[in-house]
Amino acid sequence: MNQPLSPKQVAQAIGVSESSLKRWCDRGLLKTVRTAGGHRRLELGDVLRFLRTSGHQVARPDLIGLPPQAGQGTTARNKARERVRDALLAGDEQLCRRIVYDLYVAGHSACDICDNVLAGAFHEIGHGWECGKVQVYRERRACEIALKALYDLRRALPDPAVDAPLAIGGSLEFDPYCLPTAMVELVLRESGWRAMSLGTMLPPATLAEAVRENEPDVLWISISTIRSVPEFLDEYSQLHDLATTLGSAVVVGGRAITAEIRRQLSYSAFGDTLRHLVTFVEAMDRRTQRVRKRTARP
């Protein structure tokens, strides 16, 4: 409980720069102990006392209490996955949001965070859910929290350019999982695309209509559950044919696509991970630029 905190942790938690915090320590406003090498170590109790007495009543003193800080390292990501998983299971929205945001600030891409941290955490949660070790409501609550974290991250991205390539997509009927499609939207926007999720449980007919009316560069379809394989294959192929006819690339992915099913699908790109998707759309971007260059200088 009285674990030593680093100046960086405390500074970030209360929203001031490390420099200021160090100055306050040196000025005696905040009791510090030093390691043998001269590094400052702060104790939680002292920090809280400082916040109370100095009149420096900070927004969220509770933040420094519980969460250990996210690092920037490559190994930090694996730990982040565990911490996110625990925060999600415990229903701690603030903590989850903070870990995700810290990772992003530390330089991890949204794509990376989704693929390696969130997806991993949900894989574990889903496993626990299938084994009956995790209550259903915890899994659902975790989805709600993760969705909020994703939307939060989304707001940190710049708005796409009005002439950026357009992508629309979502999940088909009987597939209520909103997280995958929210992730796709997020990472596409990170790549500068005008991505717009149409949501979940979309009848194929209305997706077709959306393609007709919006003529997107890419249509993405997220497949988390399949009710009837033959029906799915039929609906999907119709959709695919229509989209390609209208000049839209079709990207499909999701955990419900087995190797067996995949073999029977036509698609412009298949994504096991969001990384694959990003690679694909960036290749499209490069091709478009080449075409534009050619058109500009004939």
Added chain:
Amino acid sequence: MNQPLSPKQVAQAIGVSESSLKRWCDRGLLKTVRTAGGHRRLELGDVLRFLRTSGHQVARPDLIGLPPQAGQGTTARNKARERVRDALLAGDEQLCRRIVYDLYVAGHSACDICDNVLAGAFHEIGHGWECGKVQVYRERRACEIALKALYDLRRALPDPAVDAPLAIGGSLEFDPYCLPTAMVELVLRESGWRAMSLGTMLPPATLAEAVRENEPDVLWISISTIRSVPEFLDEYSQLHDLATTLGSAVVVGGRAITAEIRRQLSYSAFGDTLRHLVTFVEAMDRRTQRVRKRTARP
């Protein structure tokens, strides 16, 4: 995220001089915290509260983390519904978010916005959808956009106190509508409650488990569709009995509850609108305070 804002940022955002802003702070019109060195730090929630009461417009919303162009539009509520409806149907996320924000900054409560603007807009959209005049995907896309606007608004609210009363809830199986439950969460948080949506399509058994494990003061259930009335009545009554036994009030509402069904339900409160819900929880708050006062002075 909820990072403190500097007086300069806020002054530029509102479009007034730094001097005036400092004076307002010192006069107590705008809550401020001070750094250890004596510099003022403002929180976004407090700034918004000030804007709402003072009637100032926002010149540069981007400077304080608000969506671009927010806080300078019209604030008439009756027209707002039409404008939101059109923005939702057109898939214009920015515009929708902006209108909602403008309303909030202009002093309308989140509850009011949900009840009178968003719900109204979706009522019309739903009607158009049933008549076949509105494509399904447009309705779904509208949900996605509205959800983002709601989460955005949520961020503007202060975090609930750790000892605030707890409310959990969601929608039952076969009911995938996430908007109502997101609205409930939002307005409860606006009333200072620790509200946590568990999401949609929850099996009654896991809701029961959630009540057992979290012992909330209120359990809310949002009913947008009912698959089988007898099954629903059976499941609901079990849930209701369990919750009341454990000391949780049960609040139920939703467009699927007809007068006929309502007559057969037991509940602590029924909400046709979010306003009803807020009235109920605020009555609970007052009762709690009375009890506390009595306990404090015997």
Added chain:
DNA sequence: GAATAAAACGTTCAAATCGTTCATTTGTTG
């Protein structure tokens, strides 16, 4: 236990903010 990456050290410096004063604008009243 050595090698390597990450975090913290102390220092410097430009930018931001402090409190204060004062001239200007705005609104009210006789």
Added chain:
DNA sequence: CAACAAATGAACGATTTGAACGTTTTATTC
């Protein structure tokens, strides 16, 4: 219209803050 009170915005030197830098300590990995 003049007189007056209240609020605003600009300016000032003094102080605080945040970011940068190269160096040293700590933590992680093999």
